[in-house]
Amino acid sequence: MAADKPIKWRLAETWPAGLPIYSEGSHEFAEEVKKMSNGRLIISIDSANKHKAPFGVFDFVKTGQYEMGHSASYYWKGKDINTLFFTTMPFGMITSERFAWYYYGGGAELAKKVYGEYGITQYPGGNGGNQMGGWFKKEINSLDDIKSLKMRIPGFAGEVMSKVGGTVVNIPPGELYTALERNTIDALEWVGPAMDLRMGFHKIAPFYYTGWHEPGSGLQYMVNDKAFDKLPADLQEIVKSAMKNSAFNISNKMTNAHAENWDLIKKEYPGIKIKTFPPEVMSALKEANKELISDLEEKGGLTAEIVESQREYMRKARAWTNISDKAYLDN
Amino acid sequence: MAADKPIKWRLAETWPAGLPIYSEGSHEFAEEVKKMSNGRLIISIDSANKHKAPFGVFDFVKTGQYEMGHSASYYWKGKDINTLFFTTMPFGMITSERFAWYYYGGGAELAKKVYGEYGITQYPGGNGGNQMGGWFKKEINSLDDIKSLKMRIPGFAGEVMSKVGGTVVNIPPGELYTALERNTIDALEWVGPAMDLRMGFHKIAPFYYTGWHEPGSGLQYMVNDKAFDKLPADLQEIVKSAMKNSAFNISNKMTNAHAENWDLIKKEYPGIKIKTFPPEVMSALKEANKELISDLEEKGGLTAEIVESQREYMRKARAWTNISDKAYLDN
Incomplete structure (x- = not known):
């Protein structure tokens, strides 16, 4: 089954080596790709300690120096203001609303317009949940x-x-x-x-x-389009599937860690x-x-288009959140 | 790359043919497995219209008549009361809390104890969100x-x-x-x-x-353990990854459909x-x-163990939900 020679990719992450959950997440992603591809696609990961440029990840992926990145979209707002909207916005969508918007409410299509210009496709890469003030x-x-x-x-x-x-x-x-x-x-x-x-x-x-x-800080995976296009179709699907799993895993792990650590903090202090x-x-x-x-x-x-898409989606999604989770938590 | 002969599996779903989102979800799951495995594992799906036993799915998977099922755990409470706890419980965990409990708070291990007895492993298969009263x-x-x-x-x-x-x-x-x-x-x-x-x-x-x-109704995938054990390691990983993606997809699609449809209902009525x-x-x-x-x-x-695990996890997770999403939605 093993191909003659594995394809080797590199991923640059914004995080320092060993950052819990975020860096764990990208390492688990690479491991899953390796297992699902039976070793045909090996992705090695450089943390910020190695590449020394936590905020250089966008350019690394754009130029193809790294095939992939794990970071957060709003770090690139100085390069392109339209990247701002794909992480989280003050008074904006909570995690469940944001994922629904991204995958089924037009978010992915808008991200494609924004990142396509740079030869990059961005995918959700986990969500840190509703951040404390x-x-x-x-x-x-x-x-x-x-x-x-x-x-x-x-x-x-x-x-x-x-x-x-x-x-x-x-x-x-x-x-x-x-x-x-x-x-x-x-x-x-x-x-x-x-x-x-x-x-x-x-x-x-x-x-x-x-x-x-x-209110729901989304991380991102970035993939260099040229590198992705060269992969055989099954490996493309494997990479996409593993990224989506990673987004889900990181989000669930964050919920768990918030719950566990808040319990610890309350007990000790x-x-x-x-x-x-x-x-x-x-x-x-x-x-x-x-x-x-x-x-x-x-x-x-495009900026106005994204703002309007998020505003209109949030109007509908929040009405649902209010009669479901919010009403439930209130009673 | 293609194997001589594809492995063929069958999945029985509790849903009627074409049920939006739930049945779509299992079909997308099978399609993803096919793509990732480059056609080496083909899973065909029988809806309730075909197998005529929406509540026979557990036995289908137990006996190996079907390698997989897509259903909801609480349907089996008459066979084994411990299956009750893996869907949702009145006044229990909301979707985000339940996923965190299942994947990182001990839920999966408890499910293994419950379903292992029947030669089945169960995995989350989507969540319908906080159901209306x-x-x-x-x-x-x-x-x-x-x-x-x-x-x-x-x-x-x-x-x-x-x-x-x-x-x-x-x-x-x-x-x-x-x-x-x-x-x-x-x-x-x-x-x-x-x-x-x-x-x-x-x-x-x-x-x-x-x-x-x-407050967060979880669907399930069930897999016959003997069938799973016979798969090569890469296909095992592919099946697991596609099931987890499906759980995530169905949950996000439900959030989106709740939001869209509630908006429609409000407008028309x-x-x-x-x-x-x-x-x-x-x-x-x-x-x-x-x-x-x-x-x-x-x-x-085991019943007491599961009740206690959910109670203790919910105590911690709800404390977090209350200071994060709930506090945010309240203001």
Whole structure:
């Protein structure tokens, strides 16, 4: 059964070596491809420690230096603003809604228009779930409290926070704990209990805010189109199937790890308080988000098409979520 | 590449031919296996119209008459009460929690203990989402209203309903519309908008109640262990991968169809009212459910082990759901 010589592919991931769940996920993906192809397609993985360019993954795949990447679409918004929408958006779709939109509500077709230009096809690569709003040293009781807040919150959500008056700072992950401990920053968002536990923020910040800014953060696989087209049809199907499984596995593993780690944090630090921004702050964030998205929409073309697709899909999907999971959880 | 002679398998599904999403799902599964295996494993599917035994699927797979089945675990509770827990439970886990429990929280290992006895391995085969409480012709304002209610609600949920005083009747799917129209029954539960739309219940019952009884109904694939063991390792992996993809696809497709169809129903029948049972009724249902589960737990052994595993997992997972998706949806 074994082919004369295996096809060898390389995958660059944005993650550092050994990052739980995300990096595990891409390694499990490669292992599954190997098993299903009976060793005919071997994918080796370079973590950021190796290729030294966590935010170079898009270019690696575009140029074909790597056949594949595992990353998150919104990292490429500086290259192409239309990539922004394929991870998560503040006040946007939750995980179940986003997957439904992507696979059955037009998302994949829009992603093809965006990434096709670069000779890349992108696929969902897992979802981290509804991210927590972050760890805060002080309670937020008003919009004024936001105005005196110095917070690490990157990307588009950071733009929203900045628009309502917050001071947004960028600090490398390795320095975050110290920055929070020494009050260089007052707050930071990371992921949720699954990833936050090992960072230790719960030891130094007593308020854990619920999320608004990344309600279902989708990772991505990227595949170089030319490399993919050269594969025999059965290996193409195997790669696609293993990527989809990986998206599902990572999402389920994140739900599990959030649940387990939140339980641990609560037990060890029973003083941690779950908080939600007061309505005044939420309204201001929603309004700022709406304005920033309107600005994007005014670019017209594909950007406006994606914004409208997500808005219309979310209208329908949220109506369903509200009468199903939400109504159930409320009672 | 092609093997001399393809391996041929047969899958029996509980569904009637052409049932949207569920039957589509098993057909897509077979197609994916064919593509990934380059035609080395061909799985043909018999719907209930063909094999005439929608509830004979378990025995078909057990005896090896069919290598695989696509069905729902709770249909086998009469054969083995422990199969009950692998679909959904009243007031139990929602879809995301159930998948996390199954794949990473001990569910798969427990399923192996239950089904292993019969020479079957069961795998998740999709999830229909949080099912609606059903279509009601009259509003439910008190426990007394339940006591005068005649409702089609099968299975364990029906036992709960019966325990609080409702009259539970069993009517074949094809006769449900007429029974509701002619007031032979006052209410019925089916699935949710995805499947309810084509049944037309919204034309004759104005109250659509939110769910409590099937908060994330998991389908299943069953595989005959002897048949599986005979497959070469790469085909084993291909079958497992395609089943997991199918579970993910069906779940996402259901979310999409619920959203789309609920939007249609609302537009065409704007008079439909979404209702939730009053607290008095909910409390009684919860209490009845708790007592019925306690009765099961008293059997001890594997039954008690599964009940405890689900209870403990749900405690942790729900705490996470509450501070993530629920908190987000509330604001």
